[in-house]
Amino acid sequence: MALLEVRGLCTEFRTPDAVIPANAGVSFNLDAGRTLGIVGESGSGKSVLCRALLGLIQSPPGFVTAGEIVFDGRDLRHLDETTLRRVRGTAIAMIFQNPMSGLNPVWPVGDQISEGLRVHRGLSPSAARARGIAMMRQVGIPSPEVRYDEYPHQWSGGMLQRAMIAMAMACEPKLLLADEPTTALDVTIQDQILALLVELQERTGMAMILVSHDMAVIAETSDHVAVMYAGRMVEVAPTAAAFRTPRHPYTLGLLQSIPRAAGDGRLTPIPGQPPNLARLGDGCPFADRCAVASPECRTRPVALREIDPGHWTACHFPERLAGLQA
Amino acid sequence: MAIIEYILGRILQMVPVLIGVSLVAFLSIHLVPGDPVQIMMHGRATEEVLATVRGELGLDRPLPIQYLRFVGGAMVGDLGKSIIQKAPVDEIIGERLGPSLFLLVYSAVLAVVIALPLAVVAALKAEGPIDHGIRIVGIIGFAMPPFWVGLLLMVLFGLVLRWFPISGYGRTFIEHLWHLFLPSLTIAAFLAPILVQSLRSAMLDVMTADYIEVARAKGLSRRRIVLKHVLRNAAIPVITVLAVNIGWLLGGAVVVEYVFAFPGLGSLLVRAVGHRDYPVIQGLSLVFAVIVMVINLLADLSYMAIDRRVLRR
Numbered sequence: 001m002a003l004l005e006v007r008g009l010c011t012e013f014r015t016p017d018a019v020i021p022a023n024a025g026v027s028f029n030l031d032a033g034r035t036l037g038i039v040g041e042s043g044s045g046k047s048v049l050c051r052a053l054l055g056l057i058q059s060p061p062g063f064v065t066a067g068e069i070v071f072d073g074r075d076l077r078h079l080d081e082t083t084l085r086r087v088r089g090t091a092i093a094m095i096f097q098n099p100m101s102g103l104n105p106v107w108p109v110g111d112q113i114s115e116g117l118r119v120h121r122g123l124s125p126s127a128a129r130a131r132g133i134a135m136m137r138q139v140g141i142p143s144p145e146v147r148y149d150e151y152p153h154q155w156s157g158g159m160l161q162r163a164m165i166a167m168a169m170a171c172e173p174k175l176l177l178a179d180e181p182t183t184a185l186d187v188t189i190q191d192q193i194l195a196l197l198v199e200l201q202e203r204t205g206m207a208m209i210l211v212s213h214d215m216a217v218i219a220e221t222s223d224h225v226a227v228m229y230a231g232r233m234v235e236v237a238p239t240a241a242a243f244r245t246p247r248h249p250y251t252l253g254l255l256q257s258i259p260r261a262a263g264d265g266r267l268t269p270i271p272g273q274p275p276n277l278a279r280l281g282d283g284c285p286f287a288d289r290c291a292v293a294s295p296e297c298r299t300r301p302v303a304l305r306e307i308d309p310g311h312w313t314a315c316h317f318p319e320r321l322a323g324l325q326a
Numbered sequence: 327m328a329i330i331e332y333i334l335g336r337i338l339q340m341v342p343v344l345i346g347v348s349l350v351a352f353l354s355i356h357l358v359p360g361d362p363v364q365i366m367m368h369g370r371a372t373e374e375v376l377a378t379v380r381g382e383l384g385l386d387r388p389l390p391i392q393y394l395r396f397v398g399g400a401m402v403g404d405l406g407k408s409i410i411q412k413a414p415v416d417e418i419i420g421e422r423l424g425p426s427l428f429l430l431v432y433s434a435v436l437a438v439v440i441a442l443p444l445a446v447v448a449a450l451k452a453e454g455p456i457d458h459g460i461r462i463v464g465i466i467g468f469a470m471p472p473f474w475v476g477l478l479l480m481v482l483f484g485l486v487l488r489w490f491p492i493s494g495y496g497r498t499f500i501e502h503l504w505h506l507f508l509p510s511l512t513i514a515a516f517l518a519p520i521l522v523q524s525l526r527s528a529m530l531d532v533m534t535a536d537y538i539e540v541a542r543a544k545g546l547s548r549r550r551i552v553l554k555h556v557l558r559n560a561a562i563p564v565i566t567v568l569a570v571n572i573g574w575l576l577g578g579a580v581v582v583e584y585v586f587a588f589p590g591l592g593s594l595l596v597r598a599v600g601h602r603d604y605p606v607i608q609g610l611s612l613v614f615a616v617i618v619m620v621i622n623l624l625a626d627l628s629y630m631a632i633d634r635r636v637l638r639r
Contacts, residue, residue, distance in 0.1 A: 056542055089545030096543075101536040106558050106633045116544050151634045167544065 001073070002029040003207050004053075004175060009067030011045075011052045014060060018278035022048040024231045026067070027304065030224075032174065035201065035208040037222030037239065039215060039254065043274055045231040046211045047097075050177045053209075054094055055084050072174065089116045093168035097180040099160035103152040109160075110136070110148030113167045120171055135166040139196060158189035162196065169200060176201075179211045194221055215258050219243060227251045230275055230285035233304060237311040247313040249290045252321055284316065292320035328637045329630065336626050340619050351611035352396045355604045356389070382407075383605070396608070405609035410601045415609040418594065423613065425495050425502075426590040429579060432506050433513035434572055440518040445525035446552060452530055464519030476512040476585035483508060493587040509586040513579060517571055524567045528560035535559070558632055565632075569625035573618040 011023040022045045030036050038046050051057050052064050055076060069076040072091065076084060088094075096102050103112055114132030117123045123131060129148065136144035139162040152160060161181060168176060178197060182190035198221055201208055210221055218225050218239065225242045227235040227250060235248035246252045253270035272289035283298040284290070290297065297316055304312045315321075363379050364371070371379070380386045383406070384395055399405060405415035444464075448457045467475070484492035496505040532538065533556055541551045580592030591610060598606035629636050 054543055056539065085545045085547060087545070088543055094540075094543040096536060096540060098536055102540045104537040104541070104555050104559070105635055107554075115546070119544075119546060119550065153635050153638060164540070167540075 003032040003072060004030040005068070005070040006053070007068040007070070009049070009052060009069065010065045011048050011057060011062060012065055013062050020277045021280070022062075022231050022277065023052060024280075025303075026228075026231075026233055028226055028233060028236055030175070030207050030209065032207050033201070033205045034224065035210055035222045037218030037225040038209060038211045038228055039213065039218050039225060040228035041213055041274060043277075044228040046213075046228050047179050048231075049228070050094060050179045050209065050211060053177065054088055054092060055079075056088075056094075086120065089168075089173075090120050090171040091173055092175045092177065093171070093173040094177040094179065095161070095164045095168045095181050098184045099164050100152075100157050100184065102164050103160060105152055107151075108149045109152055109155065109163050110144075110150075113148075113163055113170060116167065116170050132166070132170065135170050136163070139163075139166045139169070139200070140192075141166070157185050158192065161185060161189075161193055165193075165196065165200070169204070172204060173206055175207045175209070177209045177211075180213070181210070182217060183212070183214075190217075197221065215243075215254055227254065230280065231277055232285070232314065233312075234286065234314045235312065236304065237308075237313075241308070241311050247307055247311060247318040247321065248286075248315045249292055249321060250286050253289075284314070292317060332630055332637055333627065336623055340623065343619060344616070347615035348397055348400065348612060349393070351608045351615070352393050354611065355385075355608060379409075400609075400612055405612070406605035408598075408603055408606050410598075410603045410606075415605045418606060419591065419609050419613055422589050422591050422594050425506075425588065426576070426579070426592070427617075428502055429506055429509060429513070429582075429588065429590060430572060430575060432503070432510040433517060433575065433579075434568065436510050436514035437517035437521055438568070440514055441521035441525060444518070445522045445529065446557075448522060448526045449529035449533070449556075450548075450552070452526070457526075460522060464522050467515040468519040470515070471581075472512055472516055473581045473585050475515050476509065476582055479508045479512055480585070495589060506588075509579075509582045509588055512582050512585070513575060517568075517575070520567060520571060521564060525560055525564045528563045529556055532556045532559045561632055562629060565625050565628050569621050573621050576614055576617055 006029075007027050009023050009026040010021065013020045013022055024045075026045070026049055028036065038049065040046050048057070048062075053069055053071075053076070055064075057064055064077065067077070071087070076087065079087065103109060110129065110132050113135055114123070114128035117128045117131055118125065121128075133144045133148055136148065141147055141159060141162050147155075147159075152163075155163065161184075165181075176197075181197065182193050185193060194217060197208065197210070200206070208221075210218065212218055222239045225235075225237060225239045226233045227242070227248060229250050235242060235246065235251045237247070242251060243255065246255060250270070253268075256268040257270060259267060270289055275285050275288065281298060282301050283296075284293070284300075284302045287293040287297040294317065300316065302314045302316055304314045306312050307318055363376050363383070363385060367376065367379065377386075384392055387395075396406075403416045405419070407413065408415055408418055411418060444460050448460045451457050480492045483490045490507050491505050492508065494505050496502045529552075538551060538555060541555045546555075577592050577595055579590060580596055582588070583590040583593045591613070594606065595610050597603075598610065626636075
């Protein structure tokens, strides 16, 4: 059985003017120890999905309206707040995009790393400190005994992201949600952080959901990739298959817009803008930007279907892509 | 080390301010049009009397000498003699300084005790009926003139219920607490709404910060998030508001002092101004300035205790 099974998850944000379906029927499975990469452009619902999984959607304006989040045999949506809180930070942990603002400026970094241990594991301050220092060492923070008592403003972004990772890993989660963990960092630091995540995963056997808008990051780290567009998953496949034979025109578009040193230096951007989520029709949300769309794509609802073993797409005409690939 | 440097820096910064303040206080007597001594004597004294008074006050000497004498005296606590009361200014002020500071601190403590829970509830239930209710009550408390609030409290708690005395200061600490409860509450009724709204908005601001979402993702309880992560950050702007208002209340409490027949610095200042009692006015200006500076120093020290980022230069 999968560690995490998400079925038909719907999250919407209600404003006085409109209802914005940020996640519209998201479904996927994740096995223990595996990594699912979620890729998509800004506003495609990746971050909302992570927050919905943890029950972190601020309500109002956000509401999870439908679906199941079965984690370790329990539907997280039906847990009461106290039980869910215990799942957060212990069984499921999350790291965020911006480490510079992710730590409370008025407390020492170390205290924040070991806070979960004191709250969830009931460790004494000295035991929590020892464990926190051990965590800091594990994630490659130099001289952790000294740095434990330093404040966030004294640290660099890369070090702070290591601290965030140490904080997330402190209670040995079975699942780590990483929401754009390298986006705010320097390129050289990005690779170090990704390598660290992969190393920690190998050591602990945790599963990971890695959200990124960067296909290269996903390619490096993920077993499976899920491509999100307009609040839904439009293609889910083993990473190699998704990169070799994408079966959704949006995935193909993302791949073709990756800069390549070896190429002729020209990129093929995806034309147009992401759709306004508040005004989506019944048809395929990508139809307006799609090179192979037919008139019926704009009207006929589309759902994820398995077209090769383990390879799912939400495209009416995936066979048309064959001609577009160089 | 950085901490000591910071504190020393703050204290050193007070020196030029103090010099400026003493100059202004000193010059105030000379900046009024006409001869201050004549004004003090209401223009009815003979030239000989005027000369005597000038001599007594040292006003016949050159200005720099006068200033140095003034500052030199102030340093050893000698602020001259009151023209009206014929007593040393430092004694007159000293008598009232204690009660006034007591009232000030008491009011501030009451205001914080009242404001803290209300602000937390208002922020957690922002834009809900409770939040609006707290705001409306606050606006009423803030808008009612202090003398009116004072009289209402006096009538209710002093005359009808007879729980608290309606005037006086008392002798012991407990008696002070008891006697000053109504005047302090009057000031707190004005101060608390300001604190509630500034703490509420600061909390709402902090609650949108990334590190609060991180705290929630860590599975912390709402209680712990508010107490450990929100309040400490939200306190910083509120301390500023509190410090500014306490400084202002130093003289601004005069209405409350009159209503409760309370021997404070505010009423002393009003009387001294009314009588053109310049030595007292000068002395009070200095004392007020020093107190305001000390309040600001305390505020700076609290920032430092709360948020180490202030040590970064």
